[in-house]
Amino acid sequence: MASKAGRKDTSHSERPARLIDVAHRAEVSRATAARALGGYGLVGDETRERVLTAARELNYSTNVVARAMRAGKTQAIGVVVADISNSFFSHATRAIIDTAARAGYETFVLNTDDDLAKEVDAVRILIEKRVDGLIVVPSSPTQYDHFVLEGELAKPLVLLDRRVEGLRVPTACTDDRGGAKQAIELFLEHGHVHIGLLVATAAARGGVETRQPEGVVSTVTDRVAGAQEAMAGRGIGEPAIRYSRSSVEAAQAGALELLTQKPRATAILATNEEMALGVLAACSELGLTIGKDVSLVSFDDTPWSKVIAPSMSVVKRPVYELGHAAATALIKAIRGEGRSRKIELPTQLIDRRSVANVLKRRR
Amino acid sequence: MASKAGRKDTSHSERPARLIDVAHRAEVSRATAARALGGYGLVGDETRERVLTAARELNYSTNVVARAMRAGKTQAIGVVVADISNSFFSHATRAIIDTAARAGYETFVLNTDDDLAKEVDAVRILIEKRVDGLIVVPSSPTQYDHFVLEGELAKPLVLLDRRVEGLRVPTACTDDRGGAKQAIELFLEHGHVHIGLLVATAAARGGVETRQPEGVVSTVTDRVAGAQEAMAGRGIGEPAIRYSRSSVEAAQAGALELLTQKPRATAILATNEEMALGVLAACSELGLTIGKDVSLVSFDDTPWSKVIAPSMSVVKRPVYELGHAAATALIKAIRGEGRSRKIELPTQLIDRRSVANVLKRRR
């Protein structure tokens, strides 16, 4: 094959130099060349110099595939997320890639779209690729057969953002229950009684659902539980919940329901960016004003949330730290330095201007 | 090493089954087992069945590292972006991963933070990993030594989003010049004469700069050229430009300058999401209203742009298509199916409600 069009080809040898080529040129054995290049074992100073020079001259690039084969380690990990173009996953993945790279691991990224079949495939592919470990955002709260592998095929595994029932592997997640609880308590403090939840979940079939779909992930159940816990025992009933896919359109439909039903919700907790935007869209459609007619808190601190008018109160999750924690746990497991159990990072309520006080308006 | 805590270990063999184990169990040779598993060559029906059964029973997982070593192909590609957590890159990367996966390639993702040194490292690492091809968002418009490799070490390369001067490799980008031109023309049609540009670039050292920094990428120069082209020959001078890092804070400072200088800019083109948010922040700080006192158009159609009030007009780029095109070009190059040259995808001006008409306000 000719060299790439337009790229200079100063090459003499068409094929990449191998260790043996370096060894020949330095007039040593493969073993010695390997030692000099790898910086281990005993090598004479002058010999080492010759080898290094030869390697440079031949433009030698270690074939890590061969090394991986020999060593049984690829220095690669796999990340399996629902969708890398989603802001939460892309930030968490960024942290994972950074952390892994600093420890000498490169990162494969695979998407599942929260589809269990794709997740099963992704895990199989990564196992075939002989990655040294996996970080997975599981799409099902209960299915884990595909993680249960035998012998050395069972690579270290860390779950991200969601727990899987019955699977005892290290899991890095945030305190979603506490986060939701705090948000609802903020509403309650401001006198809200009719509170709605807009919940994004891939488990929602088509439109907007009132009942919790089968197979929602732990993040969803935790947040719902946190909201319910905050409202419990106050004689104000349960929150009104709408489940839908994570899209602005679906969220808008859900928000419309919450804002037109009787009694109408005066405060809404959105579980992510898309749901929050759905509320904004619904309010503009109904001529309602955020922070006045409708109070809003959303999970995840997006860049736009503090800039829009009024700025939006949010439950911020430490996304980078979450990815970092997962990667750190994985690398420790790969190195056999003890296995972490559950890592739960705290959320932070950032109160801006999207929650109205309905107390002083009474009577 | 013991099996993962909590994960069942039904394994007999501690080590993964190899081809030879399958062959033994099926009572055939390695070659026959390989043929049955690989689905090539001639294999008797009954024999194939025995092999497949044996593989299943032994939980055989092809060691693709060994295959890669033998074949000289890893079925892996590398993507080198500035920052995967950035919305543009994460969407493009999503497309690349999808497209590559469908063609049987997995994807390494590496970040450079638009730092040439990190880019050089990233390329070296991927070459060592013996990826079959690379897609790079180059951080420099002129430096390309690190792409110029010898012989078979020179893997197929496709550039994404930015051109590199003097490097003749396939490049997938958008018509940024045309996009900027269209946006400015929209301003002109609405009577704007004092037009500002807020340009995000990693080449900006610290704060807000009036002169173009050294080493801005082609996307930046194209957009600036497009804006200048639109204004040229109309006797309204040049656009006022502010260059800064891509952050809301820096953009806000830049917008503040544009909105307080004499003559003050009545219309601003922002080159990305962060810059647009900076304009929003500056306007709110100055008590100015978008779509009335200040007109705004931004590159990239973010989900929030259509939901905020007023909705924001944008220059939309086909980001997914861009990534798809890059990946398709790369895979063709890997397969030796002819080399694509430059791919330039059109942008689309979506006019919403953030551009005021200053014509009818005259006198």
Added chain:
DNA sequence: ATGAAAGCGCTAACAA
């Protein structure tokens, strides 16, 4: 301090 050689698991050319 250096070298010889085995072998990681797979594929394909060749032989039967």
Added chain:
DNA sequence: TTGTTAGCGCTTTCAT
């Protein structure tokens, strides 16, 4: 239709 076997490039005992 099936089997034999030679490597792919590297690391690492073991011997010198």
